[in-house]
Amino acid sequence: xxxxxxxxxxxxxxxxxxxxxxxxxxxxxxxxxxxxxxxxxxxxxxxxxxxxxxxxxxxxxxxxxxxxxxxxxxxxxxxxxxxxxxxxxxxxxxxxxxxxxxxxxxxxxxxxxxxxxxxxxxxxxxxxxxxx
Amino acid sequence: xxxxxxxxxxxxxxxxxxxxxxxxxxxxxxxxxxxxxxxxxxxxxxxxxxxxxxxxxxxxxxxxxxxxxxxxxxxxxxxxxxxxxxxxxxxxxxxxxxxxxxxxxxxxxxxxxxxxxxxxxxxxxxxxxxxxxxxxxxxxxxxxxxxxxxxxxxxxxxxxxxxxxxxxxxxxxxxxxxxxxxxxx
Numbered sequence: 001x002x003x004x005x006x007x008x009x010x011x012x013x014x015x016x017x018x019x020x021x022x023x024x025x026x027x028x029x030x031x032x033x034x035x036x037x038x039x040x041x042x043x044x045x046x047x048x049x050x051x052x053x054x055x056x057x058x059x060x061x062x063x064x065x066x067x068x069x070x071x072x073x074x075x076x077x078x079x080x081x082x083x084x085x086x087x088x089x090x091x092x093x094x095x096x097x098x099x100x101x102x103x104x105x106x107x108x109x110x111x112x113x114x115x116x117x118x119x120x121x122x123x124x125x126x127x128x129x130x131x132x
Numbered sequence: 133x134x135x136x137x138x139x140x141x142x143x144x145x146x147x148x149x150x151x152x153x154x155x156x157x158x159x160x161x162x163x164x165x166x167x168x169x170x171x172x173x174x175x176x177x178x179x180x181x182x183x184x185x186x187x188x189x190x191x192x193x194x195x196x197x198x199x200x201x202x203x204x205x206x207x208x209x210x211x212x213x214x215x216x217x218x219x220x221x222x223x224x225x226x227x228x229x230x231x232x233x234x235x236x237x238x239x240x241x242x243x244x245x246x247x248x249x250x251x252x253x254x255x256x257x258x259x260x261x262x263x264x265x266x267x268x269x270x271x272x273x274x275x276x277x278x279x280x281x282x283x284x285x286x287x288x289x290x291x292x293x294x295x296x297x298x299x300x301x302x303x304x305x306x307x308x309x310x311x312x313x314x315x316x317x
Contacts, residue, residue: 021225025215025258028267039276040257040265048226069225111288111297114274 004046006104008088014080018049018089018103019065019123022073027126035125037075039114047103051091052076054099062123065099073126077103081119085112184211187218205253212256213240219258228260232281235263239279242302246310251317270316277302277309287312 026041050065066072079089087105094100107113181194191214216231254266263280274290290297
């Protein structure tokens with residue numbers, strides 16, 4: 001739902017992990033077989049994520065974020081990293097995903113998407129296909 | 133190899149692929165290679181085609197050229213563009229729609245003349261907004277050309293060693309972009 005504005009929620013701690021699903025078109029493989037995430041994965045102004053703490057409170061492991069998405073990877077950035085790049089972090093629960101949240105702010109210019117990506121760590125690495 | 137169906141492309145889609153490939157290839161080879169042809173051997177355009185497969189669909193790209201060998205980047209780049217057309221609905225799992233064919237067309241035209249015969253192919257990456265970006269990550273340099281549905285194309289450059297970064301609008305800074313891509317190989 002683009003067009004909304006989100007304010008940063010200070011109740012979300014800096015070390016909160018924000019989980020983002022990574023489909024194959026956003027993954028490249030280097031010569032060592034490492035999965036590299038494209039900056040394109042972090043360029044939405046209203047970037048959907050899952051708040052890990054909300055999932056944990058519901059008894060859900062992080063991997064549950066990709067339960068219905070076979071082949072996807074799952075990456076995490078922290079709320080503190082997002083804020084360091086002038087992004088707001090806010091909860092945005094949805095009926096189908098109570099842990100849904102948003103990293104809100106301009107990301108397409110100034111290399112912000114790439115810098116967000118630089119702080120991402122794999123929670124679940126995607127599997128490389130033979131011919132992808 | 134499993135049976136592959138032929139993609140039901142619209143006329144517009146076919147036109148974009150064929151026309152764009154043709155334009156890029158013709159312009160590129162018409163400058164350098166014609167110098168090698170003597171005045172008694174006038175170059176003759178021939179019609180060429182190549183098939184690409186993506187997610188079980190077959191796409192045919194047609195163009196005209198003088199019969200020269202294809203540059204190394206041609207197949208990976210075309211495959212990358214074709215792969216954009218076969219992305220399923222909601223391909224990013226966050227509600228992304230299809231990639232805008234006009235954006236693909238624009239990207240094909242802009243890359244015309246940018247790459248040399250042995251240039252490395254950029255990676256073609258879809259954007260959730262319906263645009264695309266071309267990416268190189270080589271020699272300690274990150275280079276991304278962004279084509280979005282709204283707004284002017286631009287490129288972002290970062291030297292991972294020095295930390296220098298800059299952003300430039302296209303087509304105004306095309307000469308600078310060409311200079312940077314020349315240093316990637």
